[in-house]
Amino acid sequence: MAERAESVWLGPVRKPMRVVMLASTAGVGLLAIWLIAGRLFFGSGIGLKQFLSPADTPSVLLTMIFGAVALFSASVYFADRRGPIEPQPAGFFDFVSLVFSRLAMIATAACVIVMFYEVVSRYLFVKPTLWANELSLWIAGFIFLFAGLYAMQQRSHIRIYIIYDLMPRWMQKLSDIVSVLLIWVFAFLLVWGGYNEAVDKFLRWETFGTAWDPPLPATIKPAILIMVVLVAIQALSNLIADWDKAPEHHSPLDEIDESEIEQMRQSIKD
Incomplete structure (x- = not known):
């Protein structure tokens, strides 16, 4: 019952998704230990270079498959819970954006781990890596794209409300329509101008x-176009979800995170 009470989207599927997440994560961990042990003790020669062409090494390919399943299932599972400062999802596209947001959170942790490993390896053992900088850039690029989609879903992009708050509701709706149209025009023009280049880089x-x-240009360039389209879809989802809402008036107090302040107070008391 507790699982269902906390569920936002998955309902009875939440528990099986958790099992898949834990099982695939355990599989990734065991395979990673196997690969590291093989490299350290048996001279297998398998390193991150092989992860760029996994089809040539079955164990690497299997690790990446388990990793993809773990990332997807974890993102879906954690997207099924609403954060303290997140509004109640109401749009038809919200769940997709929330899944990407959880993936961005996991990727942020991964990026920190990569950078921490590089710092320790470089300055403590004087053995810098060849891959940490590129891998952190690669991950950070996707974090930036996923975070943009999440910010659109949360309505947290920078907006100036001085004139908007003075408008009657019908005019606010009209300005929202214009904003969404401009986003769609931008997305269309960006895809129109960058599609051929993105396809060429990928192919x-x-x-x-x-x-x-690493294939940063081959992956980041197409991802930019895909995420811009998803941002446009999310903007339309927001417009539909907010259409019948009562007029809102904004103030600087809206930016204060009461839940975070309360957590800080509790930590000080403890």
């Missing part, structure tokens, strides 16, 4: 040109 699997040589 030739363009790499970064470094020692590790």
Whole structure:
């Protein structure tokens, strides 16, 4: 009952999704230990370079499959719970954006781990890596894109309300329509102008040109176009979800996170 009470979207599917998440995460962990042990003790020679062409190494391919399942299931599972400062999801596209937001949160933790590993390896053991900088850039690029979609779903992009709050509701709706239309025009023009380049980079699997040589251009460029389209869809979802809402008036107090302040108070008391 507790699982269902906390569920926003999944309902009875929440518990099986949790099982899939835990099982796939455990699988990734075991395979990672196997690969590391093979490299350290048996001279397997499998490193992050092999992860750029996983089809050539079955164990690496299996690790990446488990990793993809773990990331997807974890993102879906954690998207099924509403954060303290998150509004109640109401749009038809909200769940997709929330899944990407949880993926961005996981990726942020991964990026921190990569940078921490590089700092320790470089300054404590004097053995800098060839891949940490590129991998952190790669992850950070996707974090930026996913966070933009999440910010649109949360209505947290920078907005100036001085004139908007003075408008009657019908005029606010009209301005919202114009805003969404402009977003769609921007998305269309960006896809129109960048589609061929993105396809070319992806098809030739363009790499970064470094020692590790990850395919940043081949993945980031198409991802930009995809995420811009998703942002436009989310903007339309927001417009539909907010259509019948009562007029809102904003003040600087809206930016104060009461739940975070309360948590700080509790931590001070403890």
